[in-house]
Amino acid sequence: ISFKTSLQTMMVDIHPTLIIEFLINFFSESSAESCQRELKASLKKKFQCVFEGIAKSGNPTLLEQIYTELYITKGGTAEVSDEHEVQQIEATSRRPNRPEATIRQEDIFKLPPGKQEPIRTVMTKGVAGIGKTVLTQKFTLDWAEDRSNQDIHFLFPFTFRELNVLKEKKFSLVGLLHHFFTETKGTCSFDEFQVLFIFDGLDECRLPLDFHNNQILTDVTESTSVDVLLTNLIRGNLLPSARLWITTRPAAANQIPAECVGMVTEVRGFADPQKEEYFRKRFRDEEQASRIISHIKTSRSLHIMCHIPVFCWITAAVLEDVLKTREGGELPNTLTEMYIHFLVVQTKVKKVKYDEGAGTGPDWSPESRKMIESLGKLAFEQLQKGNLIFYESDLTESGIDIRDASVYSGVFTQIFKEQRGLHQDKMFCFVHLSVQEFLAALHVHLTFITSGVNRLKEKPTLKFSCYFSKPKLTHLYSSAVDEALKSPNGHLDLFLRFLLGLSLQTNQRLLHGLLGQTGSGSQTNQETVQYIKTKISSDLTAERSINLFHCLNELNDSSLVEDIQQSMSSGRLCPDKLSPAQWSALVFFLLSSEEHLDVFDLKKYSTSGDVLLKLLPVVRASNKTDLHSFSLRELDLSNNNLQGSGLQLLAHACPGVLRLSVCSLSESCCAALSSVFSCPSTRLKELDLSNNNLRDAGVKLLSAGLQSSCCRLEVLRLSGCLLTQDGCASLAAALSSDPSRLKELDLSYNHPGGPGLHLLSAQLEDPRSSLELLKETIKHSHPTVPTGRSRLGRKVAYVERDQPYPDHPDRFCRNHQLLCSAGITGRCYWEVELTGGVHTSISYQGIARGGDGNDGWFGGNHQSWTLFYDGSGYSVWHDKKGISVLQSSSSSSSAHRVAVFVDCPAGTLSFFRVSSDSLIHLHTFRTTFSEPVYPGFGLWSCLCSSWWV
Numbered sequence: 009i010s011f012k013t014s015l016q017t018m019m020v021d022i023h024p025t026l027i028i029e030f031l032i033n034f035f036s037e038s039s040a041e042s043c044q045r046e047l048k049a050s051l052k053k054k055f056q057c058v059f060e061g062i063a064k065s066g067n068p069t070l071l072e073q074i075y076t077e078l079y080i081t082k083g084g085t086a087e088v089s090d091e092h093e094v095q096q097i098e099a100t101s102r103r104p105n106r107p108e109a110t111i112r113q114e115d116i117f118k119l120p121p122g123k124q125e126p127i128r129t130v131m132t133k134g135v136a137g138i139g140k141t142v143l144t145q146k147f148t149l150d151w152a153e154d155r156s157n158q159d160i161h162f163l164f165p166f167t168f169r170e171l172n173v174l175k176e177k178k179f180s181l182v183g184l185l186h187h188f189f190t191e192t193k194g195t196c197s198f199d200e201f202q203v204l205f206i207f208d209g210l211d212e213c214r215l216p217l218d219f220h221n222n223q224i225l226t227d228v229t230e231s232t233s234v235d236v237l238l239t240n241l242i243r244g245n246l247l248p249s250a251r252l253w254i255t256t257r258p259a260a261a262n263q264i265p266a267e268c269v270g271m272v273t274e275v276r277g278f279a280d281p282q283k284e285e286y287f288r289k290r291f292r293d294e295e296q297a298s299r300i301i302s303h304i305k306t307s308r309s310l311h312i313m314c315h316i317p318v319f320c321w322i323t324a325a326v327l328e329d330v331l332k333t334r335e336g337g338e339l340p341n342t343l344t345e346m347y348i349h350f351l352v353v354q355t356k357v358k359k360v361k362y363d364e365g366a367g368t369g370p371d372w373s374p375e376s377r378k379m380i381e382s383l384g385k386l387a388f389e390q391l392q393k394g395n396l397i398f399y400e401s402d403l404t405e406s407g408i409d410i411r412d413a414s415v416y417s418g419v420f421t422q423i424f425k426e427q428r429g430l431h432q433d434k435m436f437c438f439v440h441l442s443v444q445e446f447l448a449a450l451h452v453h454l455t456f457i458t459s460g461v462n463r464l465k466e467k468p469t470l471k472f473s474c475y476f477s478k479p480k481l482t483h484l485y486s487s488a489v490d491e492a493l494k495s496p497n498g499h500l501d502l503f504l505r506f507l508l509g510l511s512l513q514t515n516q517r518l519l520h521g522l523l524g525q526t527g528s529g530s531q532t533n534q535e536t537v538q539y540i541k542t543k544i545s546s547d548l549t550a551e552r553s554i555n556l557f558h559c560l561n562e563l564n565d566s567s568l569v570e571d572i573q574q575s576m577s578s579g580r581l582c583p584d585k586l587s588p589a590q591w592s593a594l595v596f597f598l599l600s601s602e603e604h605l606d607v608f609d610l611k612k613y614s615t616s617g618d619v620l621l622k623l624l625p626v627v628r629a630s631n632k633t634d635l636h637s638f639s640l641r642e643l644d645l646s647n648n649n650l651q652g653s654g655l656q657l658l659a660h661a662c663p664g665v666l667r668l669s670v671c672s673l674s675e676s677c678c679a680a681l682s683s684v685f686s687c688p689s690t691r692l693k694e695l696d697l698s699n700n701n702l703r704d705a706g707v708k709l710l711s712a713g714l715q716s717s718c719c720r721l722e723v724l725r726l727s728g729c730l731l732t733q734d735g736c737a738s739l740a741a742a743l744s745s746d747p748s749r750l751k752e753l754d755l756s757y758n759h760p761g762g763p764g765l766h767l768l769s770a771q772l773e774d775p776r777s778s779l780e781l782l783k784e785t786i787k788h789s790h791p792t793v794p795t796g797r798s799r800l801g802r803k804v805a806y807v808e809r810d811q812p813y814p815d816h817p818d819r820f821c822r823n824h825q826l827l828c829s830a831g832i833t834g835r836c837y838w839e840v841e842l843t844g845g846v847h848t849s850i851s852y853q854g855i856a857r858g859g860d861g862n863d864g865w866f867g868g869n870h871q872s873w874t875l876f877y878d879g880s881g882y883s884v885w886h887d888k889k890g891i892s893v894l895q896s897s898s899s900s901s902s903a904h905r906v907a908v909f910v911d912c913p914a915g916t917l918s919f920f921r922v923s924s925d926s927l928i929h930l931h932t933f934r935t936t937f938s939e940p941v942y943p944g945f946g947l948w949s950c951l952c953s954s955w956w957v
């Protein structure tokens with residue numbers, strides 16, 4: 009009636025085009041409303057249940073019944089984190105008591121206080137199994153059931169898993185929405201609606217998200233490949249008014265350019281009270297829940313791991329079973345034990361469900377054995393490649409019959425999930441990365457026991473030699489330790505813990521029937537323990553030695569830690585006399601001891617900068633570190649891979665000068681430092697942040713702190729921090745604010761551009777500004793490409809053929825590299841055209857030429873500095889420390905030029921990329937050259953490496 013009346017009223021005196029417009033609006037609105045209703049109904053159906061590792065035949069659990077609040081923090085960057093996920097879990101597990109900005113699940117898209125604009129793109133990071141998917145499901149369900157976020161008209165939850173299978177297909181954005189959400193077919197224009205896209209699991213994305221080269225697309229009805237749709241949607245070219253939520257494991261976060269992300273949040277899993285809540289929700293029987301909770305609390309390792317919801321789920325499954333069958337018996341304590349029980353429990357479940365077995369004790373049938381062997385092979389081979397999602401072809405490669413695959417996933421539903429993407433493409437994954445790591449370790453163990461082949465060495469070297477001597481398990485373990493230590497991102501750390509855990513006879517007995525013969529004896533274990541201890545004594549990073557201590561734990565050896573504990577309790581601990589192994593033991597002990605971490609009083613140990621550096625992992629982990637008596641005037645932590653952790657504490661502790669040059673700091677660290685500037689108790693006067701990739705976004709955060717009336721900073725060094733005009737504008741705004749006390753600002757080796765410098769130079773003139781000195785030496789020492797340069801026409805290429813040159817002591821024995829014969833003492837500029845993996849370096853004459861080759865690599869010692877191009881990006885190295893400086897968009901096979909500018913008297917060495925006769929600054933080393941330097945070149949491999957000068 010109301011429609012009819014309105015229409016009649018209008019018909020009387022309104023222009024016909026307006027009537028048509030009214031009609032279109034009227035109908036599109038009502039059809040949009042019905043689309044929304046149907047979409048909500050379908051999402052409600054889809055998300056009200058959570059499949060806890062059971063993909064097919066299990067009983068779905070209601071999300072509402074198990075959902076336990078997750079701890080989510082705000083802040084951080086979209087940058088990649090190199091730490092292995094388990095270390096992150098262990099580090100982050102201690103943080104919840106810190107006053108960090110947290111955010112509730114339902115507020116993720118609320119307008120932030122004081123902001124006019126809503127955030128367009130939120131990225132949520134979190135390690136495997138921490139609850140990202142469940143979180144997006146809860147958000148979606150709450151929306152679909154009208155509980156929250158009703159300002160959103162349409163919510164479209166996608167997973168990268170399902171988008172992967174559309175790799176070869178073409179869609180328009182509207183077409184893609186209609187394809188996945190058929191309920192919305194009645195709506196063709198989403199411009200005037202508030203739309204939220206959820207993209208879950210960026211780490212699983214196999215689409216080439218090329219943000220730099222993909223075509224720009226603004227038309228939502230134009231068809232193209234899905235990756236082009238995604239890059240344009242994320243960049244805001246398509247549907248600029250839409251909101252986006254992307255979730256990812258930390259290692260994959262940097263696939264999205266930082267400028268496209270408005271806010272980063274991180275799921276930290278369950279805080280301590282939520283762990284209890286989880287088990288109480290899961291076990292309605294209160295007594296059973298209490299027993300399980302108190303057991304978990306007795307083992308620090310288990311308690312920490314229970315921050316990860318999926319681990320809670322594994323623990324619940326194991327303990328439920330163990331408590332049933334082992335009244336009064338010992339409960340699993342180490343990680344390996346827990347995972348062995350998990351496997352045993354699953355086998356029993358399978359026996360009861362499918363083989364009508366009694367379910368008492370695991371009886372490994374030949375089929376179950378074969379299945380575990382195949383899954384183990386798959387787990388190991390894919391772990392080596394860094395893959396967590398597998399396709400049918402990966403299964404075939406590991407000897408798994410594709411026709412049986414669904415039976416496998418049906419049987420071992422809780423270990424191995426089968427995912428069905430669109431078009432019924434099958435994808436598989438283990439329920440959790442740690443299950444994959446466990447099965448991979450089991451595979452390596454079994455292969456060695458049965459055939460003497462060490463899978464970590466990849467060569468069946470023992471095939472013949474085993475006729476003469478029995479292959480030794482100690483070799484397997486020591487090579488596994490070596491491989492794990494070699495991995496740049498620690499991807500074998502947890503694998504190693506499991507492999508060593510499996511060497512214990514007590515654990516092997518639990519798997520009796522699967523393993524057949526047991527392998528190692530106590531002699532082997534002792535040798536392995538000794539080997540690990542020698543490694544701990546060597547020069548390892550804190551994270552690496554901590555993992556080795558966890559390994560000793562799995563081997564039931566706690567002697568190193570006990571020694572330290574005794575020295576501590578007897579008051580004999582003397583920090584100046586500790587060996588590297590004892591330092592590591594102290595760090596590990598402090599990290600694993602609950603009470604020491606509540607308030608960590610550093611002065612108990614020493615007040616030297618060196619000690620502070622060694623104890624940094626503890627400082628990072630402690631809830632509160634007492635650094636007030638730490639009365640250093642100046643603290644120089646330059647050239648350390650700090651990555652920002654513990655910075656806030658350090659900066660508070662340091663009253664005068666803090667040097668953090670070349671510390672791998674990024675934008676995220678600037679928020680911490682900025683909050684120090686504005687803290688009333690700050691006494692920081694000079695801060696050197698040179699040669700860290702802070703970029704404009706980081707400097708913007710610092711500038712906010714500089715404006716605080718509490719800030720006492722007088723000297724700020726930001727040389728070589730990748731700043732452009734925007735960064736300079738933020739600094740200029742901060743300096744013009746009233747209370748700024750900054751007198752000296754070093755901006756050399758950045759790209760401020762004319763307007764940027766102009767803004768800052770104006771501060772020098774302004775009598776109200778405190779700025780007295782502005783260094784922007786880039787104008788002078790940043791070379792322009794010289795016009796009259798000549799091509800030397802020297803070319804070197806990598807060949808795999810003997811060369812007819814006689815031996816010479818100046819020749820590098822192992823490394824494919826050479827030094828020029830003329831040394832440089834003044835200023836020199838040269839360019840190199842390269843393809844493939846190439847080192848462009850300078851070095852002193854004295855660099856090692858012989859030996860095993862490890863010390864003589866350019867950048868692998870204190871005598872040389874190098875820019876290394878690995879075929880996809882650049883990194884700079886000196887004294888074995890490297891930082892990545894630029895990812896390249898060109899392919900490894902295409903030639904490109906880099907330039908080197910060395911200024912010996914000034915002590916600078918700069919590397920640039922030459923791009924159509926302009927120079928892009930990559931990095932500047934600053935040092936004192938004590939002798940002449942020689943240009944050097946190295947060819948990494950047969951990737952057709954070659955260079956011209």
Ligand SMILES: Nc1ncnc2c1ncn2[C@@H]1O[C@H](COP(=O)(O)OP(=O)(O)OP(=O)(O)O)[C@@H](O)[C@H]1O
Pocket residue numbers: 058059060061074075076077078134135136137138139140141142143209256257286317318319321440441
């Ligand atoms: N908030 C929660 N409450 C209860 N259980 C949860 C919660 N979050 C996760 N879980 C449990 O943990 C399991 C794994 O969670 P989820 O799949 O969300 O992890 P994820 O972070 O997406 O992991 P991945 O990176 O491996 O995809 C779930 O199947 C569920 O059993």
